[in-house]
Amino acid sequence: MQDLAALFDKSAAVLQHSLVGGRYLVAKHHLEAGDVVLQCPVLLTAQLPSWRKRICYACHRMCQARLALRCKGCEQVWFCSPACQDSTTPGSDPSHVGPEGAHKLNGLSDTQVPHQLLCPVLARFGSAKCGADMLCVLGMVLQLLGLQQLAGQAPSETQQRASAAVGAFEVLQDHAAELGKRERLEWLSALTFLRQALVKACWPEIPSLDELLPLVGRIISNSFGTYPDRGAQDSTEDDLLTQAADKADNVYQPLVSALSLPNAAAQMSPQHSLHGPGGSQLLPQFPSAEPSCSSISPACQPGMQQRQPPRALLPHACRANIAEETRSDLPAESSCQDMLSGSLQQRASQRARKPSTGLQHPDVAGPKGAQTQSIDVKAKCAPTTDPADGMDDGKQQGSGGLLVSESPVLDADNFPRHPRSETSVGRVLFLQASFFNHSCHPNCYVHRNPTGATIIAMQPIAVGQELTISYIDEQLPQAARMLALQRDFFFRCNCSRCSFGLREGSSRRKAKRG
Ligand SMILES: C[S@@+](CC[C@H](N)C(=O)[O-])C[C@H]1O[C@@H](n2cnc3c(N)ncnc32)[C@H](O)[C@@H]1O
Numbered sequence: 046m047q048d049l050a051a052l053f054d055k056s057a058a059v060l061q062h063s064l065v066g067g068r069y070l071v072a073k074h075h076l077e078a079g080d081v082v083l084q085c086p087v088l089l090t091a092q093l094p095s096w097r098k099r100i101c102y103a104c105h106r107m108c109q110a111r112l113a114l115r116c117k118g119c120e121q122v123w124f125c126s127p128a129c130q131d132s133t134t135p136g137s138d139p140s141h142v143g144p145e146g147a148h149k150l151n152g153l154s155d156t157q158v159p160h161q162l163l164c165p166v167l168a169r170f171g172s173a174k175c176g177a178d179m180l181c182v183l184g185m186v187l188q189l190l191g192l193q194q195l196a197g198q199a200p201s202e203t204q205q206r207a208s209a210a211v212g213a214f215e216v217l218q219d220h221a222a223e224l225g226k227r228e229r230l231e232w233l234s235a236l237t238f239l240r241q242a243l244v245k246a247c248w249p250e251i252p253s254l255d256e257l258l259p260l261v262g263r264i265i266s267n268s269f270g271t272y273p274d275r276g277a278q279d280s281t282e283d284d285l286l287t288q289a290a291d292k293a294d295n296v297y298q299p300l301v302s303a304l305s306l307p308n309a310a311a312q313m314s315p316q317h318s319l320h321g322p323g324g325s326q327l328l329p330q331f332p333s334a335e336p337s338c339s340s341i342s343p344a345c346q347p348g349m350q351q352r353q354p355p356r357a358l359l360p361h362a363c364r365a366n367i368a369e370e371t372r373s374d375l376p377a378e379s380s381c382q383d384m385l386s387g388s389l390q391q392r393a394s395q396r397a398r399k400p401s402t403g404l405q406h407p408d409v410a411g412p413k414g415a416q417t418q419s420i421d422v423k424a425k426c427a428p429t430t431d432p433a434d435g436m437d438d439g440k441q442q443g444s445g446g447l448l449v450s451e452s453p454v455l456d457a458d459n460f461p462r463h464p465r466s467e468t469s470v471g472r473v474l475f476l477q478a479s480f481f482n483h484s485c486h487p488n489c490y491v492h493r494n495p496t497g498a499t500i501i502a503m504q505p506i507a508v509g510q511e512l513t514i515s516y517i518d519e520q521l522p523q524a525a526r527m528l529a530l531q532r533d534f535f536f537r538c539n540c541s542r543c544s545f546g547l548r549e550g551s552s553r554r555k556a557k558r559g
Pocket residue numbers: 066067068069217218266267478479480481482483484534535536537538539540
């Protein structure tokens with residue numbers, strides 16, 4: 046606990062532990078809406094195969110044009126510039142690469158796993174017979190194995206940082222034991238492929254399946270989905286403040302009103318003293334478009350990015366799909382027990398469904414694109430195809446923004462809706478953010494950019510009060526929320542809103558019957 050606590054030294058959060066609730070974070074001091082609670086770097090991240098030709102492996106920029114520079118060794122990663130390509134080799138000077146700090150692939154500049162280390166293993170990924178999301182997770186497992194290799198090297202700052210990262214990752218909750226039988230078999234099959242790739246690449250130590258499965262268990266239950274975003278790249282301090290205010294007002298106020306929580310509306314109506322003590326001073330300076338990158342890639346030019354309303358949090362693609370399905374399929378007050386018992390059995394098949402329509406990969410044209418999204422175990426017989434091949438770049442949708450976004454979208458009537466039409470482009474794991482518990486009525490939200498995430502208070506938070514974020518679309522009906530949390534995060538939510546909702550649901554049913 047001592048070392049873990051140090052992860053939060055420079056933040057407004059303190060890690061606590063309770064025998065009943067496990068680890069959780071509380072406010073170190075009073076926070077106002079808009080205050081930054083903490084910033085966490087990206088620990089692991091990977092793109093879905095179909096997006097790799099659009100997203101620079103080094104700086105994580107999403108580009109409109111298909112990237113021209115590909116690693117000749119593995120043929121699995123693409124770069125937006127020679128500088129970005131060079132940055133992945135040890136000893137290079139990363140200072141001129143991409144947006145400020147974006148070369149820090151793992152958010153730990155000195156522990157970025159050199160691409161040369163991973164390249165021979167990635168070279169085998171082209172023949173993988175697993176689905177896109179699984180391949181994405183395998184890529185993150187490989188990065189972690191790379192960090193483990195760095196951690197085993199001779200003492201140096203790099204070694205120390207890698208050891209710290211690996212050590213902290215190992216204490217994240219691992220839900221591998223809760224995988225359904227079918228899912229477990231799927232993962233074992235995918236991990237067997239990874240082991241074979243490691244053997245062929247002469248990896249120094251080949252972990253057993255029993256050692257690899259918990260890594261997957263931690264990654265899938267702690268990672269966020271990444272989404273295309275047009276505009277967040279230029280996030281300014283004012284944008285962040287506005288987002289915090291929008292989120293608090295437009296997202297939670299209607300929810301609170303709908304639930305008629307006593308006193309809650311007042312609590313959820315921050316005074317927006319966003320520039321108050323500890324507010325703006327603490328806000329980070331997000332990297333803006335960087336001349337070195339934009340001068341090379343037209344897609345990185347600020348003029349190419351259209352500002353869009355901020356969007357809401359979603360963990361990853363299959364969660365978005367479930368959200369959409371459950372919204373339409375499920376009555377708001379369905380029995381949660383029924384939902385959950387069904388959900389566990391259906392988890393694998395739900396995940397196997399192809400993403401909903403909406404924003405598609407710019408290269409994807411109809412059914413061909415859908416092929417890459419299936420993670421059905423049977424479908425794994427077909428190699429993962431890359432829809433970017435042979436497509437016309439001129440028909441791409443514009444998308445010059447960041448990979449990740451996490452703020453609400455407003456409908457025409459100004460009521461927040463969820464970006465469920467968005468398709469995930471990959472996954473990302475933030476170490477510190479993994480210690481925030483979920484609430485369906487959270488007091489913080491996560492603003493993400495390619496180099497990391499910033500947790501921001503959405504309302505005044507008293508010293509010692511628990512800090513929570515939402516892992517899902519908290520505007521879903523309770524049954525759907527519970528289903529998504531159980532299915533994707535392996536727990537049953539005990540937040541105050543769910544407890545309240547259960548009582549409300551049963552009393553409404555009673556009232557209907559009566
Ligand atoms: C990302 S971790 C959060 C930190 C976690 N408490 C820990 O000790 O590592 C997510 C896990 O925390 C627990 N958790 C988070 N939010 C919860 C909630 N609202 N209700 C019940 N359990 C929750 C669940 O065990 C879940 O799998």
